[in-house]
Amino acid sequence: MKFLDWYLKIGIVSALVGASMEVFMIKTGFYDKVTVLESEKRAWENSPEAQAVRQALNPWRHTDSEETKKS
Template structure:
């Protein structure tokens, strides 16, 4: 008897979560959220592969390759 009562509670939580998630997806599609994110991710990827970004990474961590060089030479 108590298992059925708890099962109803879990069913209500699952249905409520599905409704909330569907509402969020509907909002993101209507506001073209995914299109904006796709553009931002493409710009981020282009910047990360640029020479300026690589130079900045080297400047911020000049010891990054020191460990690999030390393990290569016996």
């Protein structure tokens, strides 16, 4: 355990940096903004428009439909 004090110092500094980042994100309202963005993203992904775009941009849609017809 030659370098135990070195590892403890690195661990303490890392914990302090992580805690300060969390405090900064809480104080600036980061989590509230991310929550709103994620809910908007999920609402869009479940909308009929997004499903139509997903189907239109699927390069394998013709291959999939041909395989379904053959089966």
